Amino acid sequence: ETGVTQTPRHLVMGMTNKKSLKCEQHLGHNAMYWYKQSAKKPLELMFVYSLEERVENNSVPSRFSPECPNSSHLFLHLHTLQPEDSALYLCASSQGYGRGSTEAFFGQGTRLTVV
Amino acid sequence: GQNIDQPTEMTATEGAIVQINCTYQTSGFNGLFWYQQHAGEAPTFLSYNVLDGLEEKGRFSSFLSRSKGYSYLLLKELQMKDSASYLCAVRDSNYQLIWGAGTKLIIKP
Numbered sequence: 341e342t343g344v345t346q347t348p349r350h351l352v353m354g355m356t357n358k359k360s361l362k363c364e365q366h367l368g369h370n371a372m373y374w375y376k377q378s379a380k381k382p383l384e385l386m387f388v389y390s391l392e393e394r395v396e397n398n399s400v401p402s403r404f405s406p407e408c409p410n411s412s413h414l415f416l417h418l419h420t421l422q423p424e425d426s427a428l429y430l431c432a433s434s435q436g437y438g439r440g441s442t443e444a445f446f447g448q449g450t451r452l453t454v455v
Numbered sequence: 456g457q458n459i460d461q462p463t464e465m466t467a468t469e470g471a472i473v474q475i476n477c478t479y480q481t482s483g484f485n486g487l488f489w490y491q492q493h494a495g496e497a498p499t500f501l502s503y504n505v506l507d508g509l510e511e512k513g514r515f516s517s518f519l520s521r522s523k524g525y526s527y528l529l530l531k532e533l534q535m536k537d538s539a540s541y542l543c544a545v546r547d548s549n550y551q552l553i554w555g556a557g558t559k560l561i562i563k564p
Contacts, residue, residue: 344497380463382554383542430497438550443488446497 342366346431346447353421354455361416361450363431371437372414373444374406377428389414390437421454428452457481459555461543466561467533475528475541475558483548489517489528490542492557498542501528530560538562 344365353359365372374386388396389408403425405417414431428451432444460478467473479487486505490498504510504519504526516529530537543555 380556382459382556383544383552385552439485441550443500443503444552445500446490448495448497451495 344431344433344445344447346429346450348450349448350451350453352453352455353418355421355423357421358417358419360418361429361431361452363414363416363447365412365414365431365433365445365447367433367435367445369433369435369442369445370411371434371441372408372411373432373434374414374416375430375432375446377430377449383430387416388437395437418452421452423454426452426454457547457553459543459545459553461541461555461558463556464559464561466563467530469533469535469562469564471533472529472531473533473560475530475543475560477526477528477543477555479524479526479543479545479553479555481524481545481547481553484521485546485548485550487517487519487526488544488546488552489526490544491539492542493539501541533562535562535564 347362371390373388376384386400387406392408403420407415428449430449431447434444435442458480489501492498502517509518514531519526540557540559542557544552
């Protein structure tokens with residue numbers, strides 16, 4: 341496996357369900373990100389982890405809960421979502437965060453549909 | 456507020472040249488990125504500009520004018536596989552990435 345891998349690729353869930361998105365990077369990077377991508381809108385940064393510590397949380401609703409157990413893995417736990425949360429969720433990684441960071445490498449995303 | 460503007464959609468012909476513009480208003484500037492994203496795929500890094508001028512990489516070139524808050528991505532000898540969305544992103548004074556909504560490029564034979 342190379343690059344950034346996300347699973348599942350597609351997810352349909354009801355508003356009362358609990359599910360988790362998984363991201364794994366094989367690049368040796370030390371920063372990982374969750375982004376939300378909605379049609380015709382800019383990427384929205386949700387969470388950032390640098391050296392396994394959360395450094396940024398951009399006013400994301402508590403129904404989204406991130407977890408970073410180590411520098412290679414990132415999870416996004418989902419519960420009681422709303423239909424407007426339907427979107428493509430992208431994971432990314434970089435070497436360094438902020439001033440010294442390289443360009444971000446993205447996974448293919450999880451297409452989430454909330455019904 | 457901070458803002459990145461790019462055209463929503465463009466159409467071009469196979470073999471031709473197309474220029475995708477990006478204008479930005481951000482609090483500070485620490486570099487501009489271009490990414491390519493095919494439908495259903497991961498965004499992939501194309502180019503990075505931090506100084507004024509043109510950066511050439513094969514069929515793709517990226518230009519930056521910091522005084523004008525302007526960049527463009529130039530694609531030459533267009534191929535059908537170049538049909539994708541092109542995302543412009545600026546790193547602001549806090550080194551946060553501000554993203555445009557992307558330009559969907561349609562290549563016709």
